[in-house]
Amino acid sequence: MTPYDERTWGADMDLFLQRLFDALTNGSTYALIAVAMVLIFKATTLINFAQGEQAMLGAFIVLQLWKWGIPMWGAVVIGMVFSGILAACLERTFIRKFDPADHLPLVIITLGLFLVINAVAAIIWRFDPLSFPQLFPSGRAVTIGNARLSWYSIFAFGSCLLVLFVLQTLLTKTKIGLAFRAVSSNLESSRLCGIKIGQTLQFGWALAAAAGTLGASIYAANPVLQIEPTIMLRALIFSITAAALGGLDSLWGALIGGLTIGFVQSVVVQYIPFIPNEMTLAAAVVVLLIVLTFRPSGFLGTKTVERV
Amino acid sequence: MTDALLKVQELTATYGQIEVLHGINFEVRPQEIVVILGANGAGKTTALRALSGMVQTTGSANFNGSEITNLEPDAIVRKGVAHVPQGRGTFPELSVEENLKVGAFIRSDNEIKTDMESCYETYPVLYERRMQSAGSLSGGEQQMLAVSRALMSKPILLLLDEPSLGLAPQIVEGLFERFVTMNQELGTTMLIVEQNAQIALAMADRGYVLESGEIAVEGEASLLVNDDAIRRAYLGG
Amino acid sequence: MAPKITLIRGTPQYRNYRTLMWVSLVLFFLLVAFAYVDVGSIAIGSNKYNLSLIRLNKAIAYSVAILGLQVVVGYTGQIALGQSFFFGTGAYISAWLVADYSWPFLLTLVIVIPSCFLIGMILGLPALRIRGLYLALLTLGLAALFPTIVKLDSLYKYTGGAGGKLTTNKITGSQYKFAPPSWLPLDEIAQALQKIPLLGGYFGDGPLSNREESRMWKFILFSLVASLCFWLISNLIKSKPGRAMRAVRDNETSAAVSGVNLAMTKTISFGIASALGGIGGMIYVAEVGIASPDDFSSLVAIYLIVGLVVGGVGTLSGAVIGGLVYALIPDWASSTQSISFVPQRWLQGPTGSLILGLLLIVLTLFMPGGISTAAKKVKNRFVTIQSRANEE
Numbered sequence: 001m002t003p004y005d006e007r008t009w010g011a012d013m014d015l016f017l018q019r020l021f022d023a024l025t026n027g028s029t030y031a032l033i034a035v036a037m038v039l040i041f042k043a044t045t046l047i048n049f050a051q052g053e054q055a056m057l058g059a060f061i062v063l064q065l066w067k068w069g070i071p072m073w074g075a076v077v078i079g080m081v082f083s084g085i086l087a088a089c090l091e092r093t094f095i096r097k098f099d100p101a102d103h104l105p106l107v108i109i110t111l112g113l114f115l116v117i118n119a120v121a122a123i124i125w126r127f128d129p130l131s132f133p134q135l136f137p138s139g140r141a142v143t144i145g146n147a148r149l150s151w152y153s154i155f156a157f158g159s160c161l162l163v164l165f166v167l168q169t170l171l172t173k174t175k176i177g178l179a180f181r182a183v184s185s186n187l188e189s190s191r192l193c194g195i196k197i198g199q200t201l202q203f204g205w206a207l208a209a210a211a212g213t214l215g216a217s218i219y220a221a222n223p224v225l226q227i228e229p230t231i232m233l234r235a236l237i238f239s240i241t242a243a244a245l246g247g248l249d250s251l252w253g254a255l256i257g258g259l260t261i262g263f264v265q266s267v268v269v270q271y272i273p274f275i276p277n278e279m280t281l282a283a284a285v286v287v288l289l290i291v292l293t294f295r296p297s298g299f300l301g302t303k304t305v306e307r308v
Numbered sequence: 309m310t311d312a313l314l315k316v317q318e319l320t321a322t323y324g325q326i327e328v329l330h331g332i333n334f335e336v337r338p339q340e341i342v343v344i345l346g347a348n349g350a351g352k353t354t355a356l357r358a359l360s361g362m363v364q365t366t367g368s369a370n371f372n373g374s375e376i377t378n379l380e381p382d383a384i385v386r387k388g389v390a391h392v393p394q395g396r397g398t399f400p401e402l403s404v405e406e407n408l409k410v411g412a413f414i415r416s417d418n419e420i421k422t423d424m425e426s427c428y429e430t431y432p433v434l435y436e437r438r439m440q441s442a443g444s445l446s447g448g449e450q451q452m453l454a455v456s457r458a459l460m461s462k463p464i465l466l467l468l469d470e471p472s473l474g475l476a477p478q479i480v481e482g483l484f485e486r487f488v489t490m491n492q493e494l495g496t497t498m499l500i501v502e503q504n505a506q507i508a509l510a511m512a513d514r515g516y517v518l519e520s521g522e523i524a525v526e527g528e529a530s531l532l533v534n535d536d537a538i539r540r541a542y543l544g545g
Numbered sequence: 546m547a548p549k550i551t552l553i554r555g556t557p558q559y560r561n562y563r564t565l566m567w568v569s570l571v572l573f574f575l576l577v578a579f580a581y582v583d584v585g586s587i588a589i590g591s592n593k594y595n596l597s598l599i600r601l602n603k604a605i606a607y608s609v610a611i612l613g614l615q616v617v618v619g620y621t622g623q624i625a626l627g628q629s630f631f632f633g634t635g636a637y638i639s640a641w642l643v644a645d646y647s648w649p650f651l652l653t654l655v656i657v658i659p660s661c662f663l664i665g666m667i668l669g670l671p672a673l674r675i676r677g678l679y680l681a682l683l684t685l686g687l688a689a690l691f692p693t694i695v696k697l698d699s700l701y702k703y704t705g706g707a708g709g710k711l712t713t714n715k716i717t718g719s720q721y722k723f724a725p726p727s728w729l730p731l732d733e734i735a736q737a738l739q740k741i742p743l744l745g746g747y748f749g750d751g752p753l754s755n756r757e758e759s760r761m762w763k764f765i766l767f768s769l770v771a772s773l774c775f776w777l778i779s780n781l782i783k784s785k786p787g788r789a790m791r792a793v794r795d796n797e798t799s800a801a802v803s804g805v806n807l808a809m810t811k812t813i814s815f816g817i818a819s820a821l822g823g824i825g826g827m828i829y830v831a832e833v834g835i836a837s838p839d840d841f842s843s844l845v846a847i848y849l850i851v852g853l854v855v856g857g858v859g860t861l862s863g864a865v866i867g868g869l870v871y872a873l874i875p876d877w878a879s880s881t882q883s884i885s886f887v888p889q890r891w892l893q894g895p896t897g898s899l900i901l902g903l904l905l906i907v908l909t910l911f912m913p914g915g916i917s918t919a920a921k922k923v924k925n926r927f928v929t930i931q932s933r934a935n936e937e
Contacts, residue, residue, distance in 0.1 A: 046678065047682060097910065104618075104858075107624060107626075107678065108854055109905070109910075111850060113902070115899070116906065117902075118895070119902060123893075237686070237689055240682060240686075241686075281689065282693040285686040286690075289687070
């Protein structure tokens with residue numbers, strides 16, 4: 001029997017804490033993209049496969065604005081507005097023409113948008129990695145033992161919470177927010193109450209795109225990452241899993257789901273030594289498969305699921 | 309003969325390729341309570357959905373001086389038509405109070421609060437449960453909520469689709485008594501679709517019977533109650 | 546307007562029409578095969594567009610895979626997006642058997658078909674409980690998982706890890722030889738075609754080389770396999786299980802009420818689709834010579850869907866068109882280096898996926914039936930086929 005070794009225990013705790021902190025960083029991004037997907041899902045029961053690419057495009061627009069001399073956070077805000085407008089146009093032009101109950105054409109359209117937006121971004125900005133402005137002060141904020149929590153992680157998580165609170169307020173305290181929740185709850189009755197469904201959905205798409213752009217910008221602002229058109233491809237799978245895990249129609253669920261996936265990612269990286277990148281993706285997909293098969297409503301979602 | 313508030317002529321309605329209503333004619337006069345009876349599948353629900361713009365139609369429906377056929381649903385609501393759909397159509401995730409707010413969606417005046425209060429007066433149980441989610445209410449309570457929700461838009465014409473469906477008889481009685489009161493106090497014209505012919509005819513002014521998408525019988529409610537064919541078909545002999 | 550011809554099924558004219566159509570198809574097919582047995586290219590402007598049997602073989606592989614999608618998505622209405630999983634499984638199993646056990650390619654189908662069918666049925670079990678979007682997510686997730694699975698260390702000796710599995714025989718060190726049987730007069734046909742005035746030059750010079758003969762034979766074999774698949778599926782559709790599938794697609798509740806066993810129909814449909822995916826994979830790896838993980842990523846699954854939609858969901862010819870689209874468009878898009886009014890910079894990005902994405906969107910909006918439905922409409926302007934004379 002080995003005697004209890006204080007040093008090992010301390011080191012393990014540090015490692016665990018560090019993993020927890022790492023989880024915050026990525027988890028916040030996944031949470032923001034997941035929030036975007038949940039917004040659209042709530043209103044339309046549609047998964048927007050192009051969400052990640054819209055977010056990536058938004059982040060590139062932010063980058064371009066910043067390069068043109070607009071101050072950092074101003075660029076982010078303008079980028080968010082711009083991607084919101086773009087999303088509203090996309091909804092009007094492509095999505096509105098279809099019956100929301102017929103999933104197949106809508107799935108295909110969003111897949112098409114996925115391909116097109118990705119290609120357009122790659123054509124405009126190429127695949128060269130570019131440096132994104134640092135949105136948050138760099139360096140460590142807190143050190144517990146050997147575990148380092150950077151300002152970046154704190155601010156990323158903070159932005160997440162902020163977005164959720166803003167959304168919460170928008171949805172519960174404004175008229176259009178009420179309309180959005182009404183449409184999510186009962187489409188036909190919403191029509192019968194005089195709500196203009198198209199405009200309400202557009203609003204949802206715009207909000208989702210703005211949230212996504214913020215998420216992608218935060219992701220890209222990570223001091224160790226650089227931005228290029230494929231950054232959101234992997235994030236999409238993680239975000240979809242996060243959204244499903246939290247419950248596809250729950251905003252707070254998206255936050256929890258995102259953080260959970262972030263945690264899974266940092267834990268899996270630590271414990272499975274080979275091909276780290278691949279395994280995190282696989283782990284996320286496995287989680288997704290388990291959730292969809294056994295508990296499609298996730299942690300916080302409502303239980304009305306498409307069951308046969 | 310007073311001018312009809314709602315005059316429907318040669319109304320047909322189709323779901324995809326299937327024609328469900330084959331050119332029906334009926335009318336509703338101001339402040340009347342008119343009932344449409346018929347068996348399942350006769351097209352009663354479709355008739356109401358045609359009026360509120362939810363189904364593809366041809367023909368004419370003239371409401372309060374303007375054509376409402378094939379207008380968008382939200383435009384029809386703004387003209388003063390409120391539809392309480394079959395199965396209540398409440399917003400289950402929203403609270404009772406929020407349901408009422410949605411009902412008043414097209415309004416921007418400052419009497420919304422007062423109107424909500426009168427709804428609560430009419431149905432005190434709604435006031436008790438005003439913060440609860442609509443999905444947690446009983447069938448009867450949801451029906452009260454659905455009707456109140458429709459009234460929040462201050463409609464001229466109220467369309468009610470099978471309000472008695474799935475409710476216990478005493479509740480149905482209470483519900484229909486309220487309808488008569490509403491009609492008398494607020495002057496709301498009502499077009500009610502029902503399978504429960506007995507209670508419907510008891511409080512209506514006039515009635516129509518719909519069979520396989522066509523009007524089979526029409527007349528004063530008191531006369532219809534005594535009609536042999538109706539008795540046999542809908543009132544159990 | 547050209548005069549409209551009306552043909553009635555069962556009459557001699559109808560039979561002649563059908564014979565004429567099939568014969569011209571086979572002739573066209575042979576002409577294409579002989580013309581492109583070596584890498585040929587069409588030059589438009591200053592761009593060279595390659596067309597060769599290599600590409601066409603890939604197109605055949607994709608067509609069979611897309612045929613699988615037709616069965617599960619087009620005819621049974623299940624949004625199953627993970628065909629690349631089975632495409633890859635078929636490819637890897639074939640590669641493994643050919644390389645490690647010296648099996649001939651076609652024989653591997655004996656293992657590929659049942660395995661893919663079974664795996665497809667098992668993976669289709671969740672489809673019994675979930676529908677629509679959730680199923681789409683699930684299947685896409687599976688497709689995303691495939692490259693990771695084949696790269697696992699524990700499977701290395703079967704899959705060759707990240708480097709992929711070559712089909713070179715481990716014992717002999719050489720590639721599997723596709724040699725046409727000696728009784729097939731390929732040389733003679735080639736030389737006969739070369740004698741055609743004016744067009745003869747397109748068919749090459751002199752007898753076929755060994756490499757060309759092998760390519761030709763592969764093309765013929767794969768086409769035969771594919772045709773067999775198409776024929777079987779066309780019979781399936783007209784049969785009772787086929788009608789059951791379509792009933793499930795149109796309205797599950799009605800189907801269940803009319804006695805269709807939903808679970809069985811869906812599971813079998815998944816099985817058949819996966820088996821077809823596997824067959825496609827075998828053809829693919831037989832042509833390409835190596836099974837590598839990234840050739841079976843979720844992006845491939847998406848491209849197969851593009852092929853499905855562009856070709857036309859729910860049609861057999863749509864699968865053929867889709868396969869061609871997938872095999873040719875991305876390649877031709879990247880071969881387009883200059884168009885007069887477009888800045889060259891724009892043409893250097895992933896134009897292939899741009900065009901495929903645009904096709905997907907435009908077609909879903911304006912031609913939801915895909916190219917095959919549009920083509921059918923055009924054909925109907927000239928020829929209509931009636932079941933019986935004077936039938937209203």
